[in-house]
Amino acid sequence: MPLSPKPDLSIIVPLLNEQTELPDLFQTLADQKDILFELLLCDGGSTDTTRQIAVELGGENSFTTQLLDTPPGRGRQMNAGAAVARADMLLFLHADSRFEAPDTLSIALQYLTSRQSVSTHPVAARFRLHFRRRTTHPSLAFYFYEAKACLSSEDCIRGDQGYMLSRSCFEDIGRFDDSLPFLEDLRLAKTIARQGSWLLLPVRITTSARRFETEGLLRRQIVNAVIVNAVAVGWNEFFRELPGLYRCHTETGKLLLFPLLDGIRILLASFTPDQRRTFWQATGRHVAANSWQIFFWLDARHAFHSSLPPESVRLQWTNRFNRYCAPFVCSSPVAWVASAAVRLWHRAMLLLCRRLEPVTKTS
Template sequence: MPDLSVVIPTLNEEQHLPHLLDDLSRQQSIQLEVVVADGGSSDTTRSVAEQYSARVVESAAGRGRQMNAGARAASASMLLFVHADSRIPDPRQLEQALRVLGWCSRQTGGGMVAGHFSLRFIGSAADRRAFRFLEAKTRLNREQTISGDQGLLLLRRSFEELGGFDESLPFLEDQRLAELIWRSATWLLLPGVIETSARRFAREGITERMILNMLIMALFSLGENRCLAGIHSLYREQSVTGPPDLARVFRRLNRELHRRPALEWPTLWTRVGRYAAANLWQLNLAGGGPRYGTFSADSYHGRHWTGTTLHRFSRSALAAMFGAFVSLVWFYGAWARYEIRRLMRGETAPRP
């Protein structure tokens, strides 16, 4: 019986998968089972997996569906979900992660515990400042800072009790599971780093990708699933061709807003303002956040955020009102900026 089953969702990952499988083959003091859950690759992904003696499971496309299928096929009592473009550079990283997770579980009296790693982006040196900010967020045990890129380690029993990954939307399955874990379990920052490809940022543009991520996470937090589905359909159309058409995304969101009765607009923007105020803590990461390799990162916020003037302000009604105003101005200002860019390129406006 393996100590750990590693589940990797894939779709045309012949370039990245061999590097991850190499890293897994070098892991020491641990017996691994590797399950590649393929969503219908048209390249050599499946044959690459078989060359490394990984078990290949075929599934309908969709990361949540694929990882659920991989979990059902796995045989170990511990599961690690990791993306195909990840690297695990330390040969003892997974053995140490299991040991730390077991220790934490014992400390909580056998309670449900899930772990994630911090991230290091593999990308252009010119984008290091933005990457440092994103990396710092992964070293915090805060809501909405944990994603599938960081790996997800937990007991199979816990995964099944949580209901697995949500398959109702073709993305954000990691955020939905992370939210369930926040409600009923303990999140643990594991020792070690997962290196991840910055290919999305390189292809789409780092600013454009960060804006799109911000919009998606705001809609997710506000429960705006209809808007999320619309954004995903646009993004899926554009993702193979280059940067997301943010003018079209803003246009779609504005159309959804104007479908609502005008009396609902103040309530909606107040909710947006509360969300913006609740995320003021991100301004506190200018110094880079907690160091790599610590699994007590919760204490960072206790020292550098909780009780500060900005923290107290973020919890006030004034902050929500200010956040609503700033968000409104930013939304229409950013939309205008990307529409002007489109016009300067001589493009006509497509349907939203």
């Protein structure tokens, strides 16, 4: 049987129990015009009807679909998809991603290709982001995250924006780091930013707010911050001792913070005094370096109340921070103050969560 024509784009989607998302994913892709693409579904061990639905929908659509059995872990799954992709351009997409217009992919591909042709270094692109929520009531919190996704900082780029880049760029920078079960998107974003550059595409992608709405927005952001800090300070024991931290979305309900915070307490208690001191100092430096987000929140709030789109936030407070505060935030005194504040916060949250949440034995 002859192969279909070489596609313009290979779309790679990691799957794990995504039976509810697949029909809409196939529909949003079927609606795309003026582009030839293939869809590579990389299943990491689904236990629901994901595989059956993928096969059925793949046979009903005009674009080529391939279902791959891969090791679990999104990094491994997406690396496996990239290994068999036929196009010169790759798009790493989440199963809950949707496109708002039928020409989104064609515009994105043309935009990236045109800028690649005049660049002497690796270039990758991501979409502007919008959260699909159960309610249409405006939310400053979600607006803040949508606006932050438009910033050029490597720390603001996440996989739910979709990563579009050439195969050569992907191979040259070393593919996804699959040494951890998650955060592969953040690590790739940092690598690309340091070796090349990121483009913000002029078109938008939407992603489900299901995890935030189910688990609680504040609770999920606290967990995310703890995870990112553990990576930033090189605390690999954290991930080995708490393997159930980042559960599949189908297994989650309202997040309980006490098991996580108490687990951190227990792990730190096993450290020597010097190890604890080093950990808290590194945490203080990380928190201080991210204090710019407080000022960006002020800018986002002003833009939100002015009904501006997230990409149009004026960085007045943020620029003031960069001019007057940024040179000092990584100094030892500031890092020490931030470290002390985080330790106090950790103790206070432990006490609060112990009283408000059912106690689960951590170890």
